[in-house]
Amino acid sequence: MNEQTLHIGCHLSSAKGFLAMGREAVALGADVFAFFTRNPRGGRAKELDPADIEGFLAFQQEHGIGTLVAHAPYTMNACAAKENLRTFARETMDDDLNRLDHLPGNLYNFHPGSHVKQGAETGIELIAQQLNEVLHPEQRTTVLLETMAGKGTEVGRSFEELRAIIDRVEHAELLGICLDTCHVWDAGYDIQNHLDEVLTEFDRIIGLSRLRAIHLNDSQNGLGSHKDRHARLGEGEIGLEALTRVVRHPALCHLPFILETPNDAAGYAREIAMMREFASK
Template sequence: MLTIGCHLSSAKGYLAMGKEAVKIDANTFQFFTRNPRGTRAKAMNPEDVKRYLEFAKDHGISRILAHAPYTLNGCSADEHLRELAAETMRDDLERLEYTPGNCYNFHPGSHVGQGAEMGIGYIADMLNQVLTPELHTTVLLETMSGKGSEVGREFEELREILDRVERSDQMGVCLDTCHVWDGGYDIAGDLDGVLNRFDRVIGLSRLKAIHLNDSQNPLGAHKDRHAKIGEGFIGFEALKRVVSHPALKDLPFYLETPNELDGYAREIAMMREGL
């Protein structure tokens, strides 16, 4: 069965997210670990987590994905901001031990003029500070669209980060369909070619999750503007091929389209139809 969900607000806690997921016929979901535009995080509620885990087991919810705040930039030119990124990630991973065995996704960051090579080095340094043998969460690098000075538009940049991380067995990749399209990878016209390149450069065994989004922009625009499924330049048929591709069909998919819950419910039904 297709594992698919959407991004939900964590404001009311894990159990509330689980109930919202079931309401829209999702069997997974994504959430921000804290304010996406800041650093503040709510205190953990162990009782809420316990009730959620029981609910998730009863309703077949699996492989949830935590998303780091957008403000986390491990390759900033500002040393203080790099330290803050490491502290935020370390705290997030400690909190995720309440729900072990899932994934934590983050945007690699922006090198802000220092150059991709310097940015890659800083990102790997942060991960080497944060990852420890005691953690039970897989950390995912997200593919990026390449706007501004983002690190991670090319698969080769992600591979270089992975190669520099000492505990790379705790690492993986989240492929965002809008981002790779905006980054220049033609998943609509040559999905097999894109996946073959990913496999050669990174390895499909590293691919742990997919953000399923259409794009408001044409191929290679480097702008990162998500669109509803079927309302963008990638198109419904191409995204349907993504979820049904033999190399991808067993992965969890997470919608980040500009929707409310009813819109997500429609898109989940669209993606499941005929599978």
């Protein structure tokens, strides 16, 4: 594996536009990046600027920036108990996907949601219902279900729950998975000692062809803790050695890796350079 095959970046603020994010990514040493489609706690999305998009697309091609990973706001709960919250989730996702068609061929990641004591089966049905209402065959963005840590009543704590959602969606060809290393560890998947076995299980239940992005995070908590507390790479319970095996794994190394570690810009630049070095050895 050589340095050029590791596609790694972090979450950037979309407040200043796509061209500004592209420039920031390059300054950090990144060749991919993620961004929230709107304030992560909810709210209206910023108006699109056609000149900004045109400028970014030219910059992206010039600097070899790869797949973008848009992230839905945390407040979007497709399986909320209250109908008005489900309506907000549906309208937000629909709006986000329409906007992302201006940057075709990228990814849209979202947390499946929390069933709020309705039960996982009801949650799965409601999430699939939203996807069936929003997805359409002409769209040019792949929607990613994120693996979750399983805190509270989160849906998506197991590969089986994610598969159950996919199986209920008519246009399932538009769906993929974003695997969060902290989340799967906290959910009980031992990627530290049994990465190959975890990926074999993922392939059996969901299929590795659906794995489209990785959130690369260490965890503040132990295996199966269901806590979802991210740590800087090498400063948590998963450890740097195990995370290096993740970025070097032949089934994963071609994917975009997005850092969501608790860092400032200098910290992200350090982690990006560190993982590039480890991946190239």
